[in-house]
Amino acid sequence: GAVVSQHPSRVICKSGTSVKIECRSLDFQATTMFWYRQFPKQSLMLMATSNEGSKATYEQGVEKDKFLINHASLTLSTLTVTSAHPEDSSFYICSAPTRGVNTEAFFGQGTRLTVV
Amino acid sequence: QKEVEQNSGPLSVPEGAIASLNCTYSDRVSQSFFWYRQYSGKSPELIMSIYSNGDKEDGRFTAQLNKASQYVSLLIRDSQPSDSATYLCAVGDNTDKLIFGTGTRLQVFP
Numbered sequence: 102g103a104v105v106s107q108h109p110s111r112v113i114c115k116s117g118t119s120v121k122i123e124c125r126s127l128d129f130q131a132t133t134m135f136w137y138r139q140f141p142k143q144s145l146m147l148m149a150t151s152n153e154g155s156k157a158t159y160e161q162g163v164e165k166d167k168f169l170i171n172h173a174s175l176t177l178s179t180l181t182v183t184s185a186h187p188e189d190s191s192f193y194i195c196s197a198p199t200r201g202v203n204t205e206a207f208f209g210q211g212t213r214l215t216v217v
Numbered sequence: 218q219k220e221v222e223q224n225s226g227p228l229s230v231p232e233g234a235i236a237s238l239n240c241t242y243s244d245r246v247s248q249s250f251f252w253y254r255q256y257s258g259k260s261p262e263l264i265m266s267i268y269s270n271g272d273k274e275d276g277r278f279t280a281q282l283n284k285a286s287q288y289v290s291l292l293i294r295d296s297q298p299s300d301s302a303t304y305l306c307a308v309g310d311n312t313d314k315l316i317f318g319t320g321t322r323l324q325v326f327p
Contacts, residue, residue, distance in 0.1 A: 102263060133313055144305065144319040145261070194260045198313040203268055204249065206307075206315055211260040 103129050103199045107209025114185055114216055122180045122212045124151075124195030130175035131197035135206070136168075139192040151178040151195075185216040219244040221308050223318035230325055236293040238321050240306030243287070249309040250282055252291045254302045255320065261305055265291060296325040 104127040114120050124134055132153045137145040149170055150158040157170035169181040178197075182189055194211040198204045220243040230236045238252070249268055253261035267273045267280040267289065279292040289308075293300055303320040 107260075135314070145317045147314065147316075150314065192258075196315075203266065204309070204313055205251070205263060205266050206309075206313070207263060208253075208260040213258075 102205070103127075103197070103207045105195065105197050105207045105209045107195055107212055109212060110210055111213045112215070114214070116186055116216055117184055119181055119183045120185055120214060122182075122193055122195075122214075124178045124180070124197070124209050126176045126197045129197075129199050131178075131199075132175060134172065134178040134195055134197045136170065136178075136180050137194045137196065139194060139211075145194065148180075151180075153178075182214065185214070187216045190214055190216045219247075219308075219310075219316050221306055221316050221318035223304075223306050223321045225319055226322040227324045228321055230296050230323070232296060232298060232325055232327050234296050234325075236296045236300065236323055236325070238291040238293075238304050238306075238323065240289045240291075240308075240318055241287055242289070242306075242308045242316075244308065244310065244316075245284075245287065246310060247284075247287075247308045248311055250280070250289045251307040251309070251315065252278075252280060252289075253305040253307060253317075254300075255305055256302045293323075296323075298325045298327055301325045 134151040151172040153172045172178045195209045252265040255261045265280040306318040307315040
């Protein structure tokens with residue numbers, strides 16, 4: 102399958118600081134990428150859709166000023182958690198759909214964020 | 218609101234048996250259906266995709282889709298302990314956005 106790389110895999114930050122997470126499609130171009138958050142023993146919750154060259158689309162209840170998304174190129178999307186608080190501690194995962202006869206979505210490795 | 222329903226499990230099966238995982242969805246216009254496997258602490262891994270009614274086989278995995286009943290399933294033959302994981306059903310519309318179920322935890326015991 103296609104390769105999506107996410108970095109960092111794990112980060113610990115102090116409350117009030119900002120953290121940037123990168124998501125790259127390595128062997129295909131992705132005009133759209135998706136950002137998910139997953140709390141322990143829960144399913145993936147879509148946070149936002151990242152669109153290359155335009156503003157991200159946020160799901161209901163997700164603060165766009167807190168979770169900044171930038172899709173700078175056809176292979177890179179970034180999620181910045183601003184002014185992080187302990188309740189933002191979670192597993193953040195990006196995915197990118199390939200576009201062929203049928204569309205399939207592949208996930209990055211995920212980022213475990215711990216805010217202390 | 219679009220929903221994807223799965224039994225959370227755990228589903229326990231002995232090694233070598235067939236594991237049957239089920240999923241129902243609410244949006245009739247859904248066009249694409251996926252099964253992902255997620256090991257604890259890892260991100261989901263795509264194992265099967267299916268787009269039309271019927272069965273699709275890939276190795277030990279068979280996906281079954283019935284759009285009239287809004288039902289999709291995954292069969293795992295000759296289950297192995299390494300198959301123990303959470304299996305996520307995902308349903309997509311024509312926007313590439315996926316809606317995930319809560320996942321079914323599968324335990325394969327030796």
